[in-house]
Amino acid sequence: MGELTALLTEGTSLEQILPPQSLVQPHPPCVNAGAQLAASAPSNANRALDDWAAPREQGTCRKREQQRRNLLPRQKDLLVVLERHDIWVFHSSTVDPYFALQVVTAGPFKQKTPTDGSPLPPATWSSLALPPSVSSTTPSANESHSDTATPPQGHHNSRIHSHIPERTPSASIGQRPGPVPRIVVAPSPETLTQCIIPDEDPQQLIETAEKDSDGGDGDEDGVGDGLGEEDEVPDEEDEADDEEGVEQEGNNAPRVKSTRRPLPKWLLEPFKARVAESSAPHRDANGLPPLYSHHKTFWFPHPSTFFFLHPSSTRTTPQDLFDPRFFLWDPDALCPRGIPCPNCHTVLQRHQVISQPRRCVDFDHTFWIIGYRYQCQKCIHPKSKKATVTFRSWDQRILAVLPPSLALEFPARLSHRSGVSTSLFSWMRSCFNYGLGSKQFSDTIRMQHILRYEMLELQYLEQVASRTLDDWFQLKYEAFPRFDDLGPLGPHLYTPSAALLRDLYDDFIDEHRPEINQHTAMLSANICAIDHSHKIAKQTMRVGGEQPFTAILSLTNEKNEIRACNFVATKSHSQYELALRNVHDSLDLYGHPQPSLIYADNISDKKFLEDCFPSLREGVTPVEKYGHLEELVVPSGVPILIKNTSEAINDAMRTILDDIPEDEGSIIIGFDSEWNVEVSPQGKVTRRGRTAIIQIAYKSRIYILQVADMLANNELPQQLRLLLSHPRVIKSGRLVNSDLKYLQTACKSPNPFVGGLDLAKYAKDRRVITNAQCSLADLCAITLAKRLNKNVPERVSPPQA
Numbered sequence: 001m002g003e004l005t006a007l008l009t010e011g012t013s014l015e016q017i018l019p020p021q022s023l024v025q026p027h028p029p030c031v032n033a034g035a036q037l038a039a040s041a042p043s044n045a046n047r048a049l050d051d052w053a054a055p056r057e058q059g060t061c062r063k064r065e066q067q068r069r070n071l072l073p074r075q076k077d078l079l080v081v082l083e084r085h086d087i088w089v090f091h092s093s094t095v096d097p098y099f100a101l102q103v104v105t106a107g108p109f110k111q112k113t114p115t116d117g118s119p120l121p122p123a124t125w126s127s128l129a130l131p132p133s134v135s136s137t138t139p140s141a142n143e144s145h146s147d148t149a150t151p152p153q154g155h156h157n158s159r160i161h162s163h164i165p166e167r168t169p170s171a172s173i174g175q176r177p178g179p180v181p182r183i184v185v186a187p188s189p190e191t192l193t194q195c196i197i198p199d200e201d202p203q204q205l206i207e208t209a210e211k212d213s214d215g216g217d218g219d220e221d222g223v224g225d226g227l228g229e230e231d232e233v234p235d236e237e238d239e240a241d242d243e244e245g246v247e248q249e250g251n252n253a254p255r256v257k258s259t260r261r262p263l264p265k266w267l268l269e270p271f272k273a274r275v276a277e278s279s280a281p282h283r284d285a286n287g288l289p290p291l292y293s294h295h296k297t298f299w300f301p302h303p304s305t306f307f308f309l310h311p312s313s314t315r316t317t318p319q320d321l322f323d324p325r326f327f328l329w330d331p332d333a334l335c336p337r338g339i340p341c342p343n344c345h346t347v348l349q350r351h352q353v354i355s356q357p358r359r360c361v362d363f364d365h366t367f368w369i370i371g372y373r374y375q376c377q378k379c380i381h382p383k384s385k386k387a388t389v390t391f392r393s394w395d396q397r398i399l400a401v402l403p404p405s406l407a408l409e410f411p412a413r414l415s416h417r418s419g420v421s422t423s424l425f426s427w428m429r430s431c432f433n434y435g436l437g438s439k440q441f442s443d444t445i446r447m448q449h450i451l452r453y454e455m456l457e458l459q460y461l462e463q464v465a466s467r468t469l470d471d472w473f474q475l476k477y478e479a480f481p482r483f484d485d486l487g488p489l490g491p492h493l494y495t496p497s498a499a500l501l502r503d504l505y506d507d508f509i510d511e512h513r514p515e516i517n518q519h520t521a522m523l524s525a526n527i528c529a530i531d532h533s534h535k536i537a538k539q540t541m542r543v544g545g546e547q548p549f550t551a552i553l554s555l556t557n558e559k560n561e562i563r564a565c566n567f568v569a570t571k572s573h574s575q576y577e578l579a580l581r582n583v584h585d586s587l588d589l590y591g592h593p594q595p596s597l598i599y600a601d602n603i604s605d606k607k608f609l610e611d612c613f614p615s616l617r618e619g620v621t622p623v624e625k626y627g628h629l630e631e632l633v634v635p636s637g638v639p640i641l642i643k644n645t646s647e648a649i650n651d652a653m654r655t656i657l658d659d660i661p662e663d664e665g666s667i668i669i670g671f672d673s674e675w676n677v678e679v680s681p682q683g684k685v686t687r688r689g690r691t692a693i694i695q696i697a698y699k700s701r702i703y704i705l706q707v708a709d710m711l712a713n714n715e716l717p718q719q720l721r722l723l724l725s726h727p728r729v730i731k732s733g734r735l736v737n738s739d740l741k742y743l744q745t746a747c748k749s750p751n752p753f754v755g756g757l758d759l760a761k762y763a764k765d766r767r768v769i770t771n772a773q774c775s776l777a778d779l780c781a782i783t784l785a786k787r788l789n790k791n792v793p794e795r796v797s798p799p800q801a
């Protein structure tokens, strides 16, 4: 059987449980400032839990934090008993502490049922030792117990005091880092006959019987349990406020009831004081609390830390320095004509103050909103069938019906249980906008809060250290709790997680979707850039394991503002044609000029973009590749002779054929042909049409032969065929052989058309150029230093009717 080394409760003092002589420390445990400056020791049970958890859990802080939360009692009615290797958890509201101790000390964990309520032998009690990590109240609190080592009988089912005991952190002398404890959750006496559940998993959540400890704000008026609220937030966001809002028809999602952590005393007492000083007796004739009528502010005055540390204030505790800030939100007092019910427009009545303040996180501190419930006399609660519908004063629906100038005073953006100040939220939006992610932002805020808290500690310690005479007087000071202390004396330092911040941001964007769309539609788009991004699409939801979108297309304007943003399934033009046409229309609608320039990474989009924005074509002259060179023009003495009949062509060709030398040698002609093309609806050339024109240059004559009609009948003039098939007529040109081959096929010539001379190949063979693929314009520029005005491979005229 393990030695009982620690015992603590959330709802009672140790002296109420233990015989006084078992308390090894006669005085309240304390630590002097110097010792704490050395930052030596855990100051309370939380830290002890943390340290116990540490050896096993070498993982992240988050993991440890989660684990500690799981270890901690989540309800003040829990009795937690730390035994050397184990943690026992009892429902102290229903279990007598003595009974709990018997369960722990009477036998090994295998024993399922405590045998009976027989008192433990004195030897067991004398072995009790209070470890320094456990705190206690002053000995004066234990008058109810006698000196006997045997616990008095008749204490069963006595309810443990629900107040939070005054506890002081203790020194760490004699701290033994024990093995990792396991948690044993003991059920309430009704179920104790079944078993005590041995718990292997320290990660397991402690389940508690839900008890309404709220005193008057619970279910008796039908507003206490939770429908009509936002989604459940992750457990880590779970904090003090679990007020429930009004039931709303059609919003009947069942909510998991969660346990309520009691407010620490340093928060609860100022809260109650603020509520009291704003209550009805102190209000003026108009129902205004003094804060509104005299101070003209929503914020309660907040002294600076220094004034808590003033030499005249002798015994300052760390908790005094926490001094929570409060914001009083009772807009009803400021609306002379009352607040209309969001449902039925009946004037709402102030019902009561909300029993716990709402925590809101700011840059480096937390403030608390004191709110009220407003009741509608007409709306009928769907569950209770009575007029019990209430709204919290910070409800989004109430804020929506307030005069905007008043609603804008509300300082926070609330999540389900928590909130972020509006200024912090705006700052977050800017951070997201300029590249700081939610994780980084969350970490930043946490650092700021911790820093501020540690400055507070520094201030405290400096003050204590300056009181040099105290040592002589044997005065001791309480240790400053760690920032992550969630005990009754801890600061409960909380900052929102990255996920919560992201959710808040998403909600905000969702709320403002129409405005954002409208704003985007009204932006100019004079100089744009268009591109696909594949990164975002990877983050989108998958449907059946498939990405529904492969990319997001964005069109940005000259100010780098997004002008269009479109998820696309493929990179096909049809996927975003509509978006671009809408941009075109909205530019017209709002009086902006159409785009004059679009940057794109794919030149094949040129025509598509020009079709969407015809303005792109306006005033554009394609730049010639060899613009610096003189244009190659037909010399003035060279006639251009157009021949369009067989006879004329035959005559013209005969004059060339006559020049062929009798036996050997050859003549050279310039040769080219032009043809029609067939164009797809997307503007792509799909097929070469029939040759329409043959151009032949010989000596100082240029013939243009219009042969389209003849080729339609699969024939060519006889002299032309003779010329094309003559091996000693060298047809020079670019890609001339394919032209010849085509003509040969088209007119079904029995003799092959030969004698083609590809100028590019010819030039490469002579090392004039290095690449035989170069164009006629390149050849022209390189060999003649002239510019050939032919830089478009196809010239497409509008389709003919």
Ligand SMILES: [Zn+2]
Pocket (backbone or CB within 6 Å): 341, 342, 343, 344, 345, 346, 376, 377, 378, 379
């Ligand atoms: Zn109503």
